[in-house]
Amino acid sequence: MNVKPNIEPMKPYTPGKRAPGGIKLSSNENPLGPSPVAVDALRTAAESMHIYPDQLGEPLLHSLSDTLDLDPSRLIIGNGSDELMVLACAAYLDRGENSISARHTFSQYEYATRLFAAEYRPVPMQNYRFDADAILSATGAETRIVWLCNPNNPTGTAMPPAEIDRILRSLDPATLVILDEAYHDYLDDDELRLDTRRLVDRYPNLLALRTFSKVYGLAALRIGYGFGSAEVIEGMRRVKQPFNANGAAIAAAHAALGDRGHYERSLEVNRTGKRRLYERFAALDVEYLETQANFVTIRLPSDATPFAAQMLDEGVAVRPLASFGLPEWVRVTVGTHEQLDRFFEVFEPALERARRRRVPGGGGT
Ligand SMILES: Cc1ncc(COP(=O)(O)O)c(C=O)c1O
Numbered sequence: 001m002n003v004k005p006n007i008e009p010m011k012p013y014t015p016g017k018r019a020p021g022g023i024k025l026s027s028n029e030n031p032l033g034p035s036p037v038a039v040d041a042l043r044t045a046a047e048s049m050h051i052y053p054d055q056l057g058e059p060l061l062h063s064l065s066d067t068l069d070l071d072p073s074r075l076i077i078g079n080g081s082d083e084l085m086v087l088a089c090a091a092y093l094d095r096g097e098n099s100i101s102a103r104h105t106f107s108q109y110e111y112a113t114r115l116f117a118a119e120y121r122p123v124p125m126q127n128y129r130f131d132a133d134a135i136l137s138a139t140g141a142e143t144r145i146v147w148l149c150n151p152n153n154p155t156g157t158a159m160p161p162a163e164i165d166r167i168l169r170s171l172d173p174a175t176l177v178i179l180d181e182a183y184h185d186y187l188d189d190d191e192l193r194l195d196t197r198r199l200v201d202r203y204p205n206l207l208a209l210r211t212f213s214k215v216y217g218l219a220a221l222r223i224g225y226g227f228g229s230a231e232v233i234e235g236m237r238r239v240k241q242p243f244n245a246n247g248a249a250i251a252a253a254h255a256a257l258g259d260r261g262h263y264e265r266s267l268e269v270n271r272t273g274k275r276r277l278y279e280r281f282a283a284l285d286v287e288y289l290e291t292q293a294n295f296v297t298i299r300l301p302s303d304a305t306p307f308a309a310q311m312l313d314e315g316v317a318v319r320p321l322a323s324f325g326l327p328e329w330v331r332v333t334v335g336t337h338e339q340l341d342r343f344f345e346v347f348e349p350a351l352e353r354a355r356r357r358r359v360p361g362g363g364g365t
């Protein structure tokens with residue numbers, strides 16, 4: 001059976017690996033797990049699993065509408081923000097058109113683009129950051145979508161708000177800008193803080209995407225949301241499946257939103273853990289990128305794929321970044337104190353071995 005020509009070059013997604021019985025620092029999940037309040041809500045939701053969920057994701061839709069002070073018509077709930085990327089392309093991208101993003105970023109932008117037989121154009125980055133000039137100079141008459149990942153996976157970098165504004169100001173209003181904010185909760189540099197809520201009022205062609213998979217710890221449930229103008233959201237609602245987000249996920253996400261204590265604790269674990277990673281990487285003379293997310297990306301002396309495979313054998317899963325076009329880099333999710341103890345126990349000897357292998361006559365195996 002031949003797949004369609006646009007599907008031909010596509011490969012199944014490579015997920016972060018897991019080490020059975022070990023620790024998983026490969027997919028940027030919340031190391032504290034979900035809020036206990038969300039777990040209770042999930043148990044309660046089990047009692048009504050024979051009933052279809054609300055089509056638009058009530059009661060979550062209304063709690064998000066209150067939190068963001070946005071009319072519900074400007075919000076859409078999805079089966080993960082991944083699904084919302086596909087819905088945006090289903091509604092707004094066609095054969096012969098293109099979408100633009102950066103060279104080292106989340107793979108689902110390319111996936112969603114190719115699904116609709118459109119062309120994906122990755123442009124160079126500057127210092128591992130999205131580069132507004134490169135993006136603007138790549139856009140043309142056929143450009144329908146610009147993807148911005150802010151903070152970016154896998155580099156952890158964020159764009160200055162003025163640069164995002166400049167992109168929005170400069171683009172044709174018929175081009176949809178999709179601002180993927182999966183990691184925005186973790187952003188802790190005040191100069192990089194973006195007022196996305198205000199921005200969607202100013203630019204009707206802006207769609208912001210967020211997820212419950214990261215700081216809210218609900219990755220397995222698959223739930224995220226998008227917000228923008230009622231017009232953009234209405235187009236996406238037309239193409240979505242009737243019950244795209246499941247009832248259990250809606251209930252758990254609704255409960256998770258209300259647990260500020262768990263949210264703040266999760267951010268604190270991240271702040272402490274990332275400082276520790278920076279300090280230790282600096283002491284080990286390992287190049288790292290300062291992050292605005294819940295992971296730190298580092299450069300190794302050589303190919304990171306066998307390095308990560310070796311760490312996995314020793315029970316620590318990290319993410320090698322060859323599939324992101326960064327073959328010598330690894331992304332490490334910020335874990336709990338105990339997880340990071342274990343991480344360094346395995347990482348330091350592995351680094352030592354990798355360095356010996358690289359130095360001619362270094363006596364490595
Ligand atoms: C940048 C980015 N966007 C979106 C997602 C996916 O989010 P979801 O689990 O809501 O589909 C991820 C997951 O790792 C991500 O890194």
